[in-house]
Amino acid sequence: MGVYFWIPCAARGGDYLLALTNLPTCPGLFYGSIARDGVLSRMRIPGGILNAQQCWTIADLADRYSTGCLQVTNRANLQIREVHSEIPPEVWNRLQELGIASRRVEVDPIRNIMASPTAGIDRQQLLDTRPLVKAWDDYLQTHPELSELSPKFSIGLDGGESASIQAFRNDILLAAGRAKSEIVFRLHLNSDTGILIQQSQCISVLAALASAYLEYTKNRPRIDGKKPRLRHLLADWGAESYVERVERNLPFILQRRSIDPSARAIEQSPHLGIHPQRQPDFSYIGIALPLGRLESKQLRNLANLAQNLASGTLRLTPWQNLLISDIPNSQLFEIEQQIADLGLHSSATRLDSCLVACAGSSGCASAATDTQSHALAMARDLAQKLTIDGPINIHFSGCQKSCAQHRPIDITLVGIQIERGHETIEGYDIYAGRKDLPFGRPIFPAVSAAEIPGAIELLLQVYQRFREPLESFGEFVDRQAIDQLQELLNTENRN
Template identity: 35%
Template sequence: MNPPSPSALVPRPSACPGLLRIVPARDGGLCRVKLPGGRLTAVQARAVALASERWASGVLELTNRANLQLRGVRPEGAAALVAALQAAGLGPSDPAADDVRNLLLSPAAGRDPQQLRDVRPLAAELLALLEGDRRLHGLSPKFALQLDGGEALARLDHAHDVWLSARAEGYVLGLAGIPLDAPVGLIVPGQEVATVTRLLHRFLDLAGPEQSRMRQLLAQRPVAELLAGLDLLPVPRSPRAAAATELRLGSHLQLQPGHCWIGAQPALGRLPATSLAAVADLAEHHGNGDLHLTPWQGLLLPDVPTDKAQALLTALTTLDLTTDPAAPLARLIACTGSQGCAKGQADTKDNALRLAERLPADLEVHLSGCPRSCALAGQAPHTLLAVAPGRYDLFVRDTTQPGPGRRRATQLSLDEAAAWLARSPSDA
């Protein structure tokens, strides 16, 4: 029997790519694989690499939600590619659930020495809820949850529709924001899944067609109406501490004695399929055979014996992966750009490579081909927004402004942008 075509399994119309919905892009079809907790086994990684080489461009993208994208999928190979990825265990248990498997946690969950709780068991329960409760399949493909265990390595600047954050007393609940925001209450310990279930059903009860995201609903209805029927306790006084994102690259000691995790990042989030297969081999040889994708478009290899750390770092560097958080390319984010996206106004990937060595130390810059800013959630400290090939408007972070922030200069060439960014922060 021939495998079903991706279009035959699409649960509903959407512009968002998925495993079962390959959407067209300038460089071919785009297939997005959502990973549970960002986890990919070595066997699955090799299956992805082989599928990309056989039926796509051989280029993979790591996303800011710790997922994978296969680019350049050829129409005649789409069904075979989907079938191969499903056979590797990368699909949902219910095809209609593919869109809603949006749960972000720290790539170091269960291993971070600073964590307050190991969130992995609760994450598995929440993912089972999203897949198993068919009414929740009506949530928007962009509707997302975050589960924060208090880890030192955590993405805390990426807003989610619903977030749970660990405290000494249990998990606090937040809406349409980040774990550094004020929560709406403390969940009764042991009632986390039941509370999230009631909350998501209540959201679907109240939300209209134009309110697919939590922030849209809360702009129209009071939060008390959404929380009606939820048994929440007063918020504890202890706030969430800031995270240390430099832990995403290099070698760092785990909670488990004698072991560390190793973080690495491909240039601008793009990884050749051959490199992914090689990293899978390294994960088996030096670690536990798992790869964890990170929301910084990188990879984390856990459970590496400390005496093997240096050899693994050297091997990853040989594959052109960055392991130094101070490296120029570690501070740059660029969307697909005009080479792969019809909306892109400039070749952002190439421009970012040309800009990298000219940036001041510790300066974070996002190059976006259009105002959608697909490669970055929220605002970057500095954003170059393409307005024409090789031309950018410069923005600086200003949370009182919509979009990328406050515009400081227009129509800059790369040379002019580099000169602006080389100035002191007070000037830029």
Template identity: 30%
Template sequence: MSTPAARPATRRHHKRPRGEGQWALGYREPLNKNEELKKNDDGLNVRQRIIDIYAKRGFDSIDPADLRGRFRWYGLYTQRKPGIDGGKTAVLEPEELDDRYFMLRVRIDGGRLNVAQLRTIADVSAEYARGTADVTDRQNIQLHWVEIESVPEIWNRLEAVGLTTTEACGDTPRVIIGCPLAGIDADEVIDATPQIRAIADRYIGDPAFSNLPRKFKTAVSGCAAQCTVHEINDVAFVGVVNEQGERGFDLWVGGGLSTNPMFAKRLGAFVRPEQVHEVWAGVCGIFRDYGYRRLRNRARLKFLVSDWGVERFREVLETEYLGYALPDGPEPAAPRGGNRDHVGVHRQKDGNFYVGFAPKVGRLSGELLHRIADIAERHGSDRIRTTVEQKMVILDVAPEKVDSIVAELEAADLQVNPSPFRRGTMACTGIEYCKLAIVETKARAARLIDELERRLPGFSEPLTINVNGCPNSCARIQVADIGLKGQLVLDENGEQVEGFQIHLGGSLGLEKSFGRKVRGLKTTADGLPDYVERVVRNYLKHRNEGETFAQWVRRADEADLS
């Protein structure tokens, strides 16, 4: 008979490792509240309850599991109650942070809008969202102050012009990002518009993919500038030409940022255009079936790819999901030089021009959206695009109308020839509306632009400054020249105030790297303009000829970065 002391040792010796909640391995029991919520009812089913019950009976009638869970499947989040400071973000219960109003995210696959669609969003903004509108770094437009009673009518308006909020949030396939110049850029490798449309039409709103371990981000593009930041998406199809001269796509999987950033990995497979939608479904299916569901902070595809490696991932994709092998293919060519944002006036392959412009940190309004639609229409365009840099582009401008459209846009403070600071600064939603945020972002980033333009009027180098209100990196702080992660810091008087941890020298493209963190390098929000001015002046003083900010940061002394 074993002694009591021996029994625990025996149990330890035979203890099985805890599963990661992978459906394909038989772990079907919900392992956290989110998984339980999704098992109890598909998030797609909440739409009818919103129409039949909640919109008629009001906010107090909403089931909490729908309010803070399934509503996301239709782009709805409760926004932050005004007046709650960042120190309470992680302390208060969700119902204490919730306001009785919603952020509503309009899904814009490929960033493609026409004048009627833009006007509809503008009307919805003016009538139901207090005039708010922000273009995001995933090509969506977000509205705020939306009441539940208004949601069915908003959906009717949007859907009447071909727009949707379906799966704009939640553990679902989010918006499919694409190049705003698809089909018009003379340098593009391939026009990915049909592939984006095929994925969206076949799979968005399909219950087969409406319960994923977490969000699933897609990029499909043949852009020569590689503007869709394929390196940080869960799945990306990047335009390439193989040895036989066929145009298709190189397949990347497992990218993502947040608190544990990872770059996507090439599978080395060549995907023909007609195969893209089924390869996408295969990758998404692997995530659904093998993705880690036990812990939310391990539930992104990047962790599975990191653990499996590309060879196993490709083998499972081909054997279990596609039923055929993909041929090997080439790496993408080096991205076209310069900015990826398509700002400025540039010639299309048909002889017309596109005009890209920079709203300040993506902040717009219903009135401004109407003005953009009017400007486009007056200049003969019915095609407007959003970008992944919180910018917009008007296509199909005749050569003789370029000067006029530039003048009208800039009169509305929509800069076609912006300073590097206006062009390169992005900001997430921040504490103004977001329940996860710790600091304010949009207004602060806008003031930072103004200050830097005043202090450094002759600065002309490309520079990205990404401002985030919390550690989740919605504004991609780790891949910016200057990434600012919101947190509370101590000022010179020992008082706790809003501030930022600083990441320096992040970049994408051929020299991709995550930003460098210098030990203890933080700034108060009030001291942010002084800090950025100082580090930019150090760059100008110590850089080598032709050296970018990110390249300089990698070799700079910490004293010059502080």
């Protein structure tokens, strides 16, 4: 029996049935996509914040219509994997009533609105972006013409939190900063434009930016069968010309001036573990989800935990983990114990806390390797052999596209096919450090999947043996000449 999706869409004359064979490539909630392990449905969660009732409903949905397998994505979406049963209209209606499904189906495919998972609770924040996330989502829901935007059109709102999202790739980023005595947002279009925007102006500016981009897409041919991205507009027009066109449709002049040189630098801090909130006597705890994976029963129990011992709020992160916020400090010991009872942990110094991987060959036709299983197997193997004392981020990418992570991090493995004798096997080119784009510095070429744990173990042993005091892994790799680093690896390997 095939899998079908009922699509509640008044604009198309009411509900209609979409067969599995007609599902689109890019997943949404109402329009799943076909992966190798079944149909994948993606829930768009603006800002990544869920309440307990929403979590219970999602867990029930996953149990009834799939195998109960959920996954947090690198935009703080929540994916339901292996959907195997028809999902009827009343389920979609219930999700809309609870605010976990777009009120207007047509805008559902647009990328999730990204914000720091610590918005409103971060002691370092300059502005609370949660009202802006809601306001922009409301704007999308009430302007159906924006459904014609590219599904990859992405907005990020950074309020100056320690758990900053500024390093994530977004078409448009508004980042809070100080300009003399006031706090404003600075507009980034791939890079800093130098334009300052008042908080009250943000939605008007985002709407004008989206409208100008939409007009551009209508007058340009498709690229590889897809709508032009914002980067294509910027390549054609340039950022300044784009902003000038936008400004013509605004009732105010955009400010162009420098941020106060004394403004803080971006200080990324670990979000896993326990952290005090800006609200006195309350803390949040960051919980590790290896590769973002979460069982429906774990989600249900975490929601129960948050409801009973905190404010009932779970926050999904772009690092594919989650937070429980608003925990009275008197309840921290109890909540840690119950998290451990669910088979989860909050440590930032375990390798399974620091993994990022794309869907891999199990879910994507472009991938050369099964990244998800290789990443988890490596973490399990190395957990028995070494201990790390600080976060080391490891990224598995099934191909050169690097969908899961767009910037160099500590260690990146890029999937390839390796010819060994008369057979072709899965393997990786391994890069380290952040000095050379796009993946870092080449360290080990053509390593088979079976040899990955040994190669990463060797790299980490060299770091732990030869690093300077308080030196991070990335700093250690980047200060070495590549031939010096190879010599250290060879020496350690011989020992």
